[in-house]
Amino acid sequence: MVYKKRYDGRKFDEMRKMKMEVGVIDNADGSAVFQIGNTKVIAGVYGPKILHPQRLRQEGKGVLRVHYRMMPFSVSERKNPRPGRRDIELSKVIKESLESAIFLENFGGSVIDIHVYVVQGDAGTRCACVCAASLALADAGIPMNDLVAGVASGSVGEQVLLDLTYDEEHVENEDVTDMAIAYNENLDKVTLLQMDGNISEKNMVKALELGIKGCNIIKKEMQKVLKKRYE
Amino acid sequence: MTLENNIKKRIIELASEGKRIDGRKLEETRKIEIIYDISNQAEGSCHVKLGKTEVMVGVKLGLGEPYPDTPDAGNLIVNAEVTALAGKEYEPGPPKEEVITMARVVDRGVRESGCVDMKKLVITKGERIWTLFIDAYVINDAGNLIDASAIGALAALKKAMMPVYNKKDDKIEITGNHVKMSTKKLPIAEEPIAITIAKVGDYLLPDPTKEENQVSDATLTITLNKKDKGVSLQKGGSEGFTKTEFEKALKIAIKNSKDIRAQIK
Numbered sequence: 001m002v003y004k005k006r007y008d009g010r011k012f013d014e015m016r017k018m019k020m021e022v023g024v025i026d027n028a029d030g031s032a033v034f035q036i037g038n039t040k041v042i043a044g045v046y047g048p049k050i051l052h053p054q055r056l057r058q059e060g061k062g063v064l065r066v067h068y069r070m071m072p073f074s075v076s077e078r079k080n081p082r083p084g085r086r087d088i089e090l091s092k093v094i095k096e097s098l099e100s101a102i103f104l105e106n107f108g109g110s111v112i113d114i115h116v117y118v119v120q121g122d123a124g125t126r127c128a129c130v131c132a133a134s135l136a137l138a139d140a141g142i143p144m145n146d147l148v149a150g151v152a153s154g155s156v157g158e159q160v161l162l163d164l165t166y167d168e169e170h171v172e173n174e175d176v177t178d179m180a181i182a183y184n185e186n187l188d189k190v191t192l193l194q195m196d197g198n199i200s201e202k203n204m205v206k207a208l209e210l211g212i213k214g215c216n217i218i219k220k221e222m223q224k225v226l227k228k229r230y231e
Numbered sequence: 232m233t234l235e236n237n238i239k240k241r242i243i244e245l246a247s248e249g250k251r252i253d254g255r256k257l258e259e260t261r262k263i264e265i266i267y268d269i270s271n272q273a274e275g276s277c278h279v280k281l282g283k284t285e286v287m288v289g290v291k292l293g294l295g296e297p298y299p300d301t302p303d304a305g306n307l308i309v310n311a312e313v314t315a316l317a318g319k320e321y322e323p324g325p326p327k328e329e330v331i332t333m334a335r336v337v338d339r340g341v342r343e344s345g346c347v348d349m350k351k352l353v354i355t356k357g358e359r360i361w362t363l364f365i366d367a368y369v370i371n372d373a374g375n376l377i378d379a380s381a382i383g384a385l386a387a388l389k390k391a392m393m394p395v396y397n398k399k400d401d402k403i404e405i406t407g408n409h410v411k412m413s414t415k416k417l418p419i420a421e422e423p424i425a426i427t428i429a430k431v432g433d434y435l436l437p438d439p440t441k442e443e444n445q446v447s448d449a450t451l452t453i454t455l456n457k458k459d460k461g462v463s464l465q466k467g468g469s470e471g472f473t474k475t476e477f478e479k480a481l482k483i484a485i486k487n488s489k490d491i492r493a494q495i496k
Binding site for chain 2: 074
């Protein structure tokens with residue numbers, strides 16, 4: 001079987017419909033909901049604030065902390081609420097995708113906490129979390145050199161495609177490759193990159209290019225939402 | 232005088248004039264808003280806003296084995312978390328005693344009232360049953376997390392659909408909103424409502440705000456069923472209630488629980 005037509009009728013370089021909102025959590029310094037297709041995440045930012053205990057503080061550099069969690073009812077089989085290895089790893093890669101965008105040198109001795117929760121999952125949750133976190137950071141007024149955006153790219157068989165759904169990640173009898181990407185356009189750097197699958201050199205580069213293109217489109221949408229909120 | 236004492240003084244002053252710190256009447260509940268179906272992966276889900284307190288609740292069903300003492304009933308697991316989104320004082324990590332207590336109070340409300348007909352969650356007696364999970368995630372704390380979570384639990388349960396089960400392969404085939412063919416709803420038999428009342432000075436304040444929660448001498452959560460019968464009580468805080476105060480609290484709970492129940496579709 002060759003994957004010729006996408007299950008949901010999209011073009012291969014087309015992303016799912018997005019929905020974004022900032023300022024959704026009253027107590028947080030910044031917050032956002034980011035939805036792409038059926039994947040929906042919520043992010044909240046607290047800080048910058050003094051970091052305790054003192055031994056964790058860094059002179060002349062703020063510390064960024066990210067916690068990624070899934071709500072137990074966000075997936076088909078109820079997820080155990082206790083954080084697992086995946087939650088911890090994803091927290092780390094999301095954090096590293098954002099660090100170079102934030103002027104952390106302005107916040108010596110401080111910490112910025114970002115908490116991201118998956119409310120409804122249908123693939124691409126870590127990339128959606130990067131987008132929600134960026135929006136929440138901007139909503140909190142934290143200075144950044146750009147809004148980092150994220151999207152998943154990949155391939156089914158020989159077909160390269162953007163923003164895979166859960167069903168596309170599980171196409172039977174085909175090699176499926178899933179590539180998670182976050183991109184900082186201003187720095188022109190890919191700041192999150194993970195991949196699992198089986199894919200040729202040519203298609204790997206193609207998938208990355210497609211992902212970067214997708215990130216730039218998402219960033220423009222993010223800017224629109226923020227402008228609308230603060231104009 | 233500390234800030235907390237000042238707030239307490241102000242809350243008591245206002246109460247003596249029949250008012251609350253957020254402009255409500257003395258025994259009024261804040262505005263309730265319920266947004267359903269926040270996760271298409273859940274059997275039932277909702278986002279509850281009780282004033283500015285916000286909770287996301289999801290109901291999931293999974294396959295399980297019955298406990299030896301209840302071979303003819305499904306299992307119920309209620310879990311609650313106050314996420315680090317909810318306020319600057321919260322951190323990620325295992326739930327603290329307050330939060331575990333909250334989950335237990337919601338659990339007892341659902342369990343003791345017979346809200347869900349657990350006998351109908353048996354697939355094969357003594358062997359295979361449904362485990363019913365209720366997960367309440369607080370995303371903004373503006374006080375009275377228990378009542379908001381209990382409202383969310385009931386609302387999500389009332390909306391929940393049974394997954395499609397394949398007995399031959401002992402497998403769940405379709406879950407969440409993807410259940411389209413099946414019109415089988417989760418069997419609901421009762422509608423428990425939890426009413427938490429904070430005692431501040433000599434005043435009894437239902438649906439306390441965060442400030443009222445913080446300065447309260449004691450709290451009392453009364454869970455009532457549709458017939459105004461008590462299904463669970465939970466006292467919290469270092470002070471206590473007189474019998475007269477308890478009787479008064481009960482009257483408030485009976486009145487307010489009816490108003491709230493009518494708002495849950």
